[in-house]
Amino acid sequence: MSILITNIKQLLQTRNHNVLKVSGKEMKDLPFIENAYLLIEHDTIVEFGKMEDMGDTIAEKTIDATNKVVLPAWCDSHTHLVYSGNRVQEFIDRINGLSYEEIANRGGGILNSAENLQNTTEDELYNQAINRLQNLMKLGTGAIEIKSGYGLSTEAELKILRVIKKIKHDYNILVKSTFLGAHANPKMYKDNKDGYIDDIINQMIPTIEKEQLANYIDVFCEKGYFSLEDTDKILAAGVKHGLTPKIHVNQFDALGGVALGVKHNALSVDHLEIMTPKDIEVLKGSRTMPVALPSCSYFLSIPYAPARAIIDAGLPLALASDYNPGTTPSGNMNFVVSTACIKMKMTPEEAINAATINGAYAMGISNMYGSITRGKKGNVIITEEIPSYNYLPYAFGDNNIDTVIIHGKVIE
């Protein structure tokens, strides 16, 4: 199948060279072509340029994009999409004055989701997850990372990872899988966290390697969850078994997790709501991508990651959804991009770079995703008729997407 998109008002993120990430001042630059065309053959971008240079190019399907903007599909590098049920009651409890920490201390939070998931069959878990995934694909997400972490036992963590594996197999979308067994200390190990860490290292990680169930290893490095020492030990074990680190750090406290991530050559450090100057300094010259999750800050009313300080220090920044039942019950990347502009003072160019090419980098896939480049995957969003790309973050909460194409196929 080939698809030709014509008369595109603005074709965004066009890059001739295979740029893998953009940093600092480069993030303000979002290359685009006005009055453009784009040709996708099978699942690959093969040509693009100005309409006047299109010549007699034809395709099996032509889409007229007059007055519409075309951009790469979103690359969401941080989700917990495979969970069971919801935590609406905790949402109400927080409205009525309880904090996230107080709810967790009462046995709610991650432990609440873990209990729910342990009582959910693999089939039911899969059905809930694909429902969410299908909605996200219609909202323009064209590549996604999914974490385990709501199992908290060997059996339940493996159940989640097998569901992710089945999604990878069944759906025409790039999925990266992350093992987050160290998301919270389970009830049964209440007074024996080392016992749980032992299970993670000696049971879960070796099985994950044997069954090829994950690409990455993650830890929730935070007060009351996993300390720097715990995190160090778990990441080292993951690396020994072929898993690349990507960690949750600095959500509520700056403990030094950013430096630890850099030490382990982490692909990304995620959350970063509370950052010290030292955390920013240590990222310079590293390969580690800082990832901000503004929908989480919005939902919990906690600080936003200091995007300006990070970018102005010359660093790259990626944006992701953090879709999960507790802190971010939304995977809508359009909202993420808007919120980054509105609340974090990122320019639309910076936010779109952060949610496409840099998001792809944070999943280790930016050689094939995240920009309009010949040879990359045919993953694009075609908007409704809008005045310019600035309108996308401006019109927050609106759905301005007309069509989504993933791997060369129109999402119905």
Ligand SMILES: N=CN[C@@H](CCC(=O)O)C(=O)O
């Ligand atoms: N912070 C750790 N993990 C998730 C949320 C956990 C939960 O409350 O379910 C996050 O990234 O926000």
Ligand SMILES: [Zn+2]
């Ligand atoms: Zn998360």
